[in-house]
Amino acid sequence: MARIIAVVNQKGGVGKTTTTVNLTATLCAQGKRVLLCDFDPQANATSGLGVDKNGASPNIYDVLINGADVERAVVSTKYGDVLPSNKALAGAGVEMIGIDHRETLLKQALDILSPRYDYILIDCPPSLEMLTVNALCAAGSLLVPVQCEYYALEGLSDLLATVRLVKRKMNPELALEGVLLTMFDSRTNLSLQVAAEVKRHFPGQVYATVIPRNVRLSEAPSHGKPVTAYDPFSRGAEAYTALAQEMIAIHDKN
Ligand code: ADP
Ligand code: MG
Secondary structure, three states, X not given: OOEEEEEOOOOOOOOHHHHHHHHHHHHHHOOOOXXXXXXXXXXXXXXXXXXXXXXXXXXXXHHHHHOOOHHHHOEEEOOEEEEOOOHHHHHHHHHOOOOOOHHHHHHHHHHHHHHHOOEEEEEOOOOOOHHHHHHHHHOOEEXXXXXXXXXXXOOHHHHHHHHHHHHHHOOOOOEEEEEEEEOEOOOOHHHHHHHHHHHHHOOOOEXXXXXXXXXXXXXXXXXXXXXXXXXXXXXXXXXHHHXXXXXXXXXXXX
């Protein structure tokens, strides 16, 4: 069965999609079987691995709302498999109202695919609403990217409150996979201060690997490639490779 990891932080622009796309590719390069489940209506993770976000059909919306076959929705790429998203997913939270067990629709779909993979990474939307609740019900653990910027910790208490609620009501096993420092700029004191503060808040739970601010990471998506394919020797590529190795080493130990 796959380890299902939700990449979540209700703040936008903290590096969720960048992390999901590139970690999928680097785990895959380490020989793991990986599925990226794009669960953001913006579908940037879908296009980030080179899958047409307007043309993918069936997609995760069709699976959850129209009962499409989830196995038919999976698209294989050189960098890992993708369960594509679509902008229609934006309305799915409302359309789920009245559906029985609506918090577990994503879980039902991913449980079918789980035996085929080592890892399933879910790219969450920037909210704590029904889509994210679905992701937290489907996941075994959550990976929280935190941008090394002012107010980095703002909102994390709301996230953790939602996690506690999901654990109590629906998914008691849900664990914190790790906190990932992103867009770190070693030239600024601010980045260092934020990193220290995040480590104080989450002792022992912050990855040793830190993702630097690297322009290659922001350029790669427009080429439909992970950074390791776009510029393999960039600092961004090195960092996400190191993150995959760190994660695998942690899982091999446990
Ligand atoms: P989220 O999914 O949390 O909204 P994204 O991964 O889309 O965040 O990142 C927000 C923006 O920042 C994007 O334009 C992305 O290309 C850019 N970005 C993300 N991580 C980095 C990084 N480490 N260095 C430089 N740019 C980055
Ligand atoms: Mg995103």
